[in-house]
Each structure stands twice: as structure tokens, then as C-alpha cells.
Amino acid sequence: MKILKFFFSSLCVFILQACDDDGSAKDDVLTSLCKEDPNNPSCSDLTIFHELPDYFNDYLSSSFNDGDVIDYHWSETIAWYLEPQNESHRHKYGFDMDPYAICSKCSDAVARGRDVYMSVKRGEETYVTIRVDKNEKDKYRFINISDGKIDDSRVLKKGSDVCSDADEITDRFCAKDIKLPAGDYGVYHYNSKTKDYEDRQRYLHIIAYDEKTKQIDYVEFGDESEPGCMKNGVNGCYTKRMVEVRFNEIMAQAVVSAGKTGFTKHNPDYIGLDENFTIDLTESMNATISDDNPIISSLANRIENSEKYGFAKEKQKFDKAYANLVDDYCVNHSDVCKFTESTSLVNKKITGEEFYRTNYAVECGSEECWNLWTNFDFALEDKKKAQKTFESKHLALAINRMRLLWRVQGRNDDIVVLNNYAVFNEALDMMETEKKLQVEIIRDGETVGSKTYLEFQRPTGDGEFVAKVGKILEKSKYYNIVADVLPFIPDPNYDPSQGFAAQITQSFTNDVSPFEVIGGIAFATHLDGTASYNTIVHEIGHTFGLTDLYMAPDDPTIPENYKKADLKASFAFNESNVMSYKIPTGKRIRHRSLLITPTGENMQLYYKDKSGNRIFVTERQWDCIRSSKDCNTL
Incomplete structure (x- = not known):
């Protein structure tokens, strides 16, 4: 997923290599950072590699398709907190448990599961499921520790009470939904002989936020009936209602929404574009700058120069x-x-x-x-x-339809010389055809005969190529060659070995603070399945400052990381993060500090302080989506 994130261009980036790790990030200079944020990756041993189990036994009875989003089966590991499954007790805001805590065979699962975070709208209470190990129920105490004091008066639930009135009982656990206000809570074991409380380091932090509304402009090209929308019975094309629903669902984790009125919908001509999302390939595009896309820059300039939306x-x-x-x-x-x-x-x-x-x-x-x-x-x-x-402004372009255009002059034959072969080739790969693309020939606003094929003949260099159009084009007459294609992000630097891009965002930053994103334009072409909606929300997130996340090779929320993961389709778990740099993505955003990565890469970003300590660049997503001033630690 390619995103124009300009502020990484001048950043000195180091790639973490475990074999070179000298442990300098553990020096005393980081003590204050780790006390403030014990979940910060700079305070963790990132050299541990988790060998994930054969989870696919849980899923063999089901078949998955590209773009599916699958509910993850949480492992029963330790006495824990979970999101309530009871519809009447549903938690509608954020729930953040470290993904590695769910890995029952991971050696550091207990340590990684120290803190669980929940968000709630200020003034409201929420439900959480607490689980008690039946073998420890007589010692178990669930305590409000918000004021830092531990005594009998602050005990909210005893393990024996939970098990005697449990909502669910298994061979090992008793579970019950309880209602709580914002605050800090913990699990302790009570020693009846010494009258002491043993800290089990099982903390629950319920954070209260004021509700925030985000203003989003929305433009739709085509609708849900376009070719390529429906696959395996699921429509991946965008509608305002569906994108709003998914945006609100994901951003509710940070107590953020699009408000009661939702997105502001405009017609394409309001922003200076046409209804077909036409890409004019007549002139050669400058593809010499590897991290810039001149076609997208040109479209952004047209929006900027529009009378109604621009200036x-x-x-x-x-x-x-x-x-x-x-x-x-x-x-x-x-x-x-x-x-x-x-x-x-x-x-x-x-x-x-x-x-x-x-x-x-x-x-x-x-x-x-x-x-x-x-x-x-x-x-x-x-x-x-x-x-x-x-x-x-925050502008989302929901692209269900796309058209390529070349303007040519006839010469009494069916041969044309066209520019931007890379984009032509990208369209062929997207349409899964070889060498030829179905087109219409238009002259003076009228279609010349029936549809024909634009067939590749040979390249001539500098992105130019020779093609046949199957019709004689009269000398000195001007024609438009148009091809309606499945939408993608046109890239003059397209490399078939790297695959095509489906989404890209042009972000705008603050003049005073170049790392603070203040708005942007999200170009989002539809994908397959329900994960398509997660992807457009990912791009909208970029316009508010959210950054792509590093995807660890042992992340338990990523299907292909598991042993025996012989995937026949590209699907996502709902627990995978919506800002993961690779599609398809899930629905989760988190409060804990997460490693970010530069666009188009998958490496851990860090810098070194004056003492030479390695400090990872991280992001707390709940804080970031609420205010871009609180995004990544750069």
C-alpha cells in the first residue's frame, strides 16, 4: 500500500538487526520513558521470536475468500479480561490486549499481557468479561487500584463469587461480565494467613474520552453495480453508507465518529474531476522520482485548482x-x-x-x-x-470506476504511438489479460464503430510504445482512445514483480511542525471482500496522521505467520490492525505504543539519542486519531 507520506523522506532510518543488538536501549537513560510507557517497544526484548502454533485446526471446517475478515479464536491462556460477547453487554469502544498475550505457547505471553486497555465515552460505564482460574478462585481478588491503595475496601469481586454466579464455565475457567467506570483495576491473590495481597500484574485500564467528531468529504466514482464489484457473493465496492459504517465502527475504539450527519458527499465535478475517474495518459509522465507519483500529484493539483472545492x-x-x-x-x-x-x-x-x-x-x-x-x-x-x-480538509475518493485515455492523431492506418506503457501494463495485470485492452475510439464526441482492442506491439523507449487499435484512423483527424478498466492506482514506475497499488494518500503537514499531518486526499480503489472497507478507512486514517505499522513475522494476528498456513486466499483476522502496511487489514486500532514503518517498507524505525541509545519511533493510535499532534513520536 503506497502512501505519500512526505515527512519520512529526510528521516535517517536504521533497520533493526537482532544480531547487532547490543542492548543499549536498556540503558538508564530510558528509565523515565519505560516508567511512563512500559509497553514501549524500546523497553522490550524484540529479539524474541515467537513460534506460533498450528492454529488452522480451528478453521479447517471453513473456506475463505480473498478479502474476507475472520473472527480470531482467542486462546485460553491465563486469568484474563475479554470483550463481552453477550449482545446486551456489548462494549462499543476500544479494547486493546497485546496480541502476543493470546499465544498460549509463547514464552512471554504472561509478561506481554500485563496491561489491557479499554476506552469509554466520558461519563459512561462499560462491561468487561473477567475470567478466573478455578484452581485459584479462593485467592482471586479483582481490585480498584485507581488511587494506588490496596485493601479489602477496594475489592470489587472475589474469585469464588465469580464462579458461583458465572456467565460461562469451562473445565478451567469461570467467566462473568461486570460493569465498570473509567479507572485502573488489577488482579491480586489474597493470602488469608498473612492478610497480604500479591500483585499478579494483571492490569485493566479503562480510559475515558470526550467524544470527537471528524469532518470528512466523500466523492464516489461509480457505484456498487460496477464490473468487478461482486466476488464470491460479497460486494467490495464503496457506498457512502457502508464506508461511514466501517469508519465509525473502527474509530469508535478511540471514541471518534463521523458525527450524526456523517460524511459530506460531493459529486466528482465539485472537486474538478469527472465521473469516470479518467486518467489522461496522452503526455509522458515524469517517473524519475521514485517516491512520488506524478499522476496522483496531477490529480491532486486539479482538485486544488477546482473552483468550488479548491482555492x-x-x-x-x-x-x-x-x-x-x-x-x-x-x-x-x-x-x-x-x-x-x-x-x-x-x-x-x-x-x-x-x-x-x-x-x-x-x-x-x-x-x-x-x-x-x-x-x-x-x-x-x-x-x-x-x-x-x-x-x-480530509477528502476520501471512493473509486469503483476508472477510465484510461489517450488522445491521438490519425495517420491512415491502425498503428498508434502512445505514452506511459507502465500504466498500460498495470491495467493488463489488473484485468488479468495479456497484451491487449478493450477500448472505444471516439471522434468529435461520437464512438467510431464498435469496441475494439488496443494491442501492444513493441516498446520504443522512455515509456513510449507502439500499439494497434484495429481500426483505420484517418490522417490529421483527432481521436480519443478510452479503456474502462478495473480501478487501480496508476503508477508510471509500475514494477510487475512488486504488484499494483490499490490505495494512496497525499497528506498535508503543518508548516511549523512538519511531522504533524493536518489533512489530505485519500485515493481508494475498491478491493475484494469486506476488507475493502477496512482499506479505505486505512487511507482516511492517513489524512488524520495515522501511520503504517510494522508487521512482525511472528505477529499472531496475521494469518500467514502461522505454521501450516497454506493459504488459498488472502484474508485478514478482525484482530489485525487496520493500519498494517500490507493488505488486507483487520479492524483493530490500539492504545499501546506500536512500531511504525515507512511507506512501502516493512522495517522497524528508530533513531539514536545523544547517548547512542536506540529509541523506536512509535504511535498510540487512539491518541493519534483524536489529534494529529499526538501521533508518532518523531
């Missing part, structure tokens, strides 16, 4: 004020309009933005000059305000 009016006003001052008046009145730098505009052509940014200033010797300068200054400020407003 075209302010740009035009600024350009006119600049031209009146610099190109017209100052060039022709150099005696009363001088620049503080010696280089003249004749010798150094600069834009209005460069003029302002490089501190070129005008010394005016006439009232007319000062008036023009004042108009320019006001126009620039208006443009900057409008640009900031635009970049602070």
Missing part, C-alpha cells in the same frame, strides 16, 4: 496582483520600483511564491507602486489562508 479564485487573484506589480509596473518603472537584491527580474525569472519566499522586497518610490505592493501582499495572505483551509 482557484485566490490563486488567480494572487497571480494577477503579482503580474500587475512585477511583470508590468516594476519592469517598466525601475526608477520608482527597485528590488532590495541586485539581481533584476530580467536576469532571474521567479514566480510570485519564490518572490515572497526568498525575501525579495520592493522599494517603492511612488504611490502607485505602494498600492500595487499592498494589493499583492493582501492577495498573498488570502491565498495562504485559502491554501491552509484546503490542506486541512
Whole structure:
């Protein structure tokens, strides 16, 4: 999944290699960090590799399809807290238990399961399922430890009470749903002889948040009836209602929603695009910058320059004020309009933005000059305000339909020379066809005959290629060659060995704090199955500052990590994180600190402090989605 996340471009990144780990992250300098956040990866031994069990015995009776999201079967490991399954006791906010705590065969499962986090709307209470080991029920005490004191008055439940009135009993455990307010809780064992409480290091933290509403603009291209939407009986195409439902479901974990009115829906022309999501491939695209996509940048510029959604009016006003001052008046009145730098505009052509940014200033010797300068200054400020407003928006493009376009001139044969072979090849791979693409030939707004095929002949270099169109195109006449294709992210750098991208986000950052994302444009083409909705929420999350997550090779929430995981389909567990860098993704977001990764990679990011200690770059997702100022630790 490719995301334009500009702030990683200048970051010095180190790849963690276990064999080089000198344990420096454990030095005293990290003591304060680890006390504040004991779950921070910088405080953990990340060299442990967990050999996951053969879980697939639990799933052999079922068959899965691409894009399915499967309920994970939690292992019964230790006395624990779980989300209630009883519908009347349903917890509708966040639940965060370390994934490694569910691994019954993992040596550090108990240690990793020290803290469980739940979120709740401020002023509300929530249910949690507490489980008691039947062999320890007489010692078990569930205690409110919010004020740091441990005594009999703070005991909420005894193990014997839980088992005598259990909602569920197994060979080993008793389980009961109890209702709790925000606070900190823990499991202790009571010694009746010494009257002491033994801390079992089983902590539950219920965190209260004020409810937050996020404003999201939504544009849909095509609908749920487009070719390719339905697969294995599941529709993966986007509708406003379905995307809203999934967004609210996932972000409720941080007590965040799209509000009562939901997303604000616009037609494509409102943002300067057409209803077919047409990609014009007539001109050669500059594909020399590996981490930039000129096609997506061009589409983002069109949105930025749209009259209704963008700030075209302010740009035009600024350009006119600049031209009146610099190109017209100052060039022709150099005696009363001088620049503080010696280089003249004749010798150094600069834009209005460069003029302002490089501190070129005008010394005016006439009232007319000062008036023009004042108009320019006001126009620039208006443009900057409008640009900031635009970049602070969160725009989701739900792409169910896509069209490729080449404009050509006929030459009395059926041969054409076209640009952007990589995108043509990407479309072939997406459509699972070889060498030819079904197209329409259009002249003067009218289709020329029936559909035909654009058939690849040979490349000519620099992204150019020769193709046959199956129709004679008259000399000197102009034609549009259009192909309706299954949607994907067109990439002039497309490498078939790396696969095609389905989603990409252009994020905008704060001028003062370049690591703080303030808004963005999410380009989301539909995928197969219900995981498709998780993926568009992933991209919307990027516009609020959420970052791609590192996926460990032993993460128990990722199906392919398990032994004997001979997967016939690409599916996800609901416990896998929605921000995992690789699709399909699940629905989970977490409170605990998680390792992030640069876009398109899967490596643990860290930096070194002045003492040489390795500090991992992490993110607390509940805090991040609520405020981008609280995103990754950079």
C-alpha cells in the first residue's frame, strides 16, 4: 500500500538487526520513558521470536475468500479480561490486549499481557468479561487500584463469587461480565494467613474520552453495480453508507465518529474531476522520482485548482496582483520600483511564491507602486489562508470506476504511438489479460464503430510504445482512445514483480511542525471482500496522521505467520490492525505504543539519542486519531 507520506523522506532510518543488538536501549537513560510507557517497544526484548502454533485446526471446517475478515479464536491462556460477547453487554469502544498475550505457547505471553486497555465515552460505564482460574478462585481478588491503595475496601469481586454466579464455565475457567467506570483495576491473590495481597500484574485500564467528531468529504466514482464489484457473493465496492459504517465502527475504539450527519458527499465535478475517474495518459509522465507519483500529484493539483472545492479564485487573484506589480509596473518603472537584491527580474525569472519566499522586497518610490505592493501582499495572505483551509480538509475518493485515455492523431492506418506503457501494463495485470485492452475510439464526441482492442506491439523507449487499435484512423483527424478498466492506482514506475497499488494518500503537514499531518486526499480503489472497507478507512486514517505499522513475522494476528498456513486466499483476522502496511487489514486500532514503518517498507524505525541509545519511533493510535499532534513520536 503506497502512501505519500512526505515527512519520512529526510528521516535517517536504521533497520533493526537482532544480531547487532547490543542492548543499549536498556540503558538508564530510558528509565523515565519505560516508567511512563512500559509497553514501549524500546523497553522490550524484540529479539524474541515467537513460534506460533498450528492454529488452522480451528478453521479447517471453513473456506475463505480473498478479502474476507475472520473472527480470531482467542486462546485460553491465563486469568484474563475479554470483550463481552453477550449482545446486551456489548462494549462499543476500544479494547486493546497485546496480541502476543493470546499465544498460549509463547514464552512471554504472561509478561506481554500485563496491561489491557479499554476506552469509554466520558461519563459512561462499560462491561468487561473477567475470567478466573478455578484452581485459584479462593485467592482471586479483582481490585480498584485507581488511587494506588490496596485493601479489602477496594475489592470489587472475589474469585469464588465469580464462579458461583458465572456467565460461562469451562473445565478451567469461570467467566462473568461486570460493569465498570473509567479507572485502573488489577488482579491480586489474597493470602488469608498473612492478610497480604500479591500483585499478579494483571492490569485493566479503562480510559475515558470526550467524544470527537471528524469532518470528512466523500466523492464516489461509480457505484456498487460496477464490473468487478461482486466476488464470491460479497460486494467490495464503496457506498457512502457502508464506508461511514466501517469508519465509525473502527474509530469508535478511540471514541471518534463521523458525527450524526456523517460524511459530506460531493459529486466528482465539485472537486474538478469527472465521473469516470479518467486518467489522461496522452503526455509522458515524469517517473524519475521514485517516491512520488506524478499522476496522483496531477490529480491532486486539479482538485486544488477546482473552483468550488479548491482555492482557484485566490490563486488567480494572487497571480494577477503579482503580474500587475512585477511583470508590468516594476519592469517598466525601475526608477520608482527597485528590488532590495541586485539581481533584476530580467536576469532571474521567479514566480510570485519564490518572490515572497526568498525575501525579495520592493522599494517603492511612488504611490502607485505602494498600492500595487499592498494589493499583492493582501492577495498573498488570502491565498495562504485559502491554501491552509484546503490542506486541512480530509477528502476520501471512493473509486469503483476508472477510465484510461489517450488522445491521438490519425495517420491512415491502425498503428498508434502512445505514452506511459507502465500504466498500460498495470491495467493488463489488473484485468488479468495479456497484451491487449478493450477500448472505444471516439471522434468529435461520437464512438467510431464498435469496441475494439488496443494491442501492444513493441516498446520504443522512455515509456513510449507502439500499439494497434484495429481500426483505420484517418490522417490529421483527432481521436480519443478510452479503456474502462478495473480501478487501480496508476503508477508510471509500475514494477510487475512488486504488484499494483490499490490505495494512496497525499497528506498535508503543518508548516511549523512538519511531522504533524493536518489533512489530505485519500485515493481508494475498491478491493475484494469486506476488507475493502477496512482499506479505505486505512487511507482516511492517513489524512488524520495515522501511520503504517510494522508487521512482525511472528505477529499472531496475521494469518500467514502461522505454521501450516497454506493459504488459498488472502484474508485478514478482525484482530489485525487496520493500519498494517500490507493488505488486507483487520479492524483493530490500539492504545499501546506500536512500531511504525515507512511507506512501502516493512522495517522497524528508530533513531539514536545523544547517548547512542536506540529509541523506536512509535504511535498510540487512539491518541493519534483524536489529534494529529499526538501521533508518532518523531
